[in-house]
Amino acid sequence: MKHIRKYIIALSFIVLFVGCTNKAPITNRSQLILMSQSEELALGEKSYKDTLKKSKVIRGTRDANRIKNIGYKIAKVVNRSDYKWEFNLVDSKEKNAFCLPGGKVVVYTGILQAAKNDDQLATVMSHEIAHALARHGAERVSSGMIANGVQVLGNIVLGSQAPELTQTFNMAYGLGAQYGVLLPYGRMQESEADEIGIYLMHQAGYNVYEALKFWENMSAGQKSGNEFFSTHPNSETRIANIKKVIANIEKTQKQSLNRVSTPTVKNSNLGKKIQ
Numbered sequence: 001m002k003h004i005r006k007y008i009i010a011l012s013f014i015v016l017f018v019g020c021t022n023k024a025p026i027t028n029r030s031q032l033i034l035m036s037q038s039e040e041l042a043l044g045e046k047s048y049k050d051t052l053k054k055s056k057v058i059r060g061t062r063d064a065n066r067i068k069n070i071g072y073k074i075a076k077v078v079n080r081s082d083y084k085w086e087f088n089l090v091d092s093k094e095k096n097a098f099c100l101p102g103g104k105v106v107v108y109t110g111i112l113q114a115a116k117n118d119d120q121l122a123t124v125m126s127h128e129i130a131h132a133l134a135r136h137g138a139e140r141v142s143s144g145m146i147a148n149g150v151q152v153l154g155n156i157v158l159g160s161q162a163p164e165l166t167q168t169f170n171m172a173y174g175l176g177a178q179y180g181v182l183l184p185y186g187r188m189q190e191s192e193a194d195e196i197g198i199y200l201m202h203q204a205g206y207n208v209y210e211a212l213k214f215w216e217n218m219s220a221g222q223k224s225g226n227e228f229f230s231t232h233p234n235s236e237t238r239i240a241n242i243k244k245v246i247a248n249i250e251k252t253q254k255q256s257l258n259r260v261s262t263p264t265v266k267n268s269n270l271g272k273k274i275q
């Protein structure tokens with residue numbers, strides 16, 4: 001009976017929020033996200049500050065500057081006026097990186113072993129930025145809410161900063177290590193982040209073929225225990241999917257060249273702020 005009640009409450013919320021259906025950039029996939037963009041940005045800001053407080057941020061080195069330079073090139077392409085971009089290199093052996101909503105990007109020094117050049121660094125940074133742009137964390141929190149009888153959602157609706165909400169949010173964005181639980185992204189979200197990421201790095205002027213090399217390097221490290229794969233399942237089809245995305249980009253470019261016009265990304269709603 002209790003379950004039925006929870007189910008009905010969940011359904012009512014779905015009906016209430018169905019008008020807020022979101023669309024992922026580039027892929028235009030419809031998403032059910034039961035969290036406002038502003039709530040998400042506020043949570044991202046808070047999580048970011050908390051994370052940096054606990055981390056050793058590397059400043060002023062060649063690598064720290066590379067992260068910022070690459071980051072700002074990608075940010076220029078993303079063109080989101082509501083994002084306050086920050087790109088930080090953090091001292092950690094973990095081969096990992098993340099981007100929180102609002103454009104808060106952290107790259108761990110460990111990933112520099114797999115990302116051998118700027119193009120490969122741009123691959124992982126674009127991929128993480130794509131997760132944030134496509135609101136994958138909020139999407140996961142939203143499905144989590146439904147499963148939990150929308151108790152957490154109640155807190156969001158009331159605008160409260162409940163600790164359980166912050167924790168769910170952190171887990172959803174791959175910051176779970178500090179909380180003991182890591183939630184992997186779904187296969188669909190992974191390939192979507194790959195697709196959006198490749199478009200971003202391409203538009204920012206990076207060599208998309210280096211993305212294939214980067215994921216090969218990452219797979220090689222996976223056997224010796226790679227933290228990245230605790231939040232990013234290593235899909236055997238990832239490289240094959242990326243090849244398809246590259247082929248699409250090249251096809252679009254050829255068509256554009258034939259029309260003697262500048263190449264553009266079809267169906268891009270990157271710059272659009274979605275509530």
Ligand SMILES: [Zn+2]
Binds near residue numbers: 131
């Ligand atoms: Zn990912």
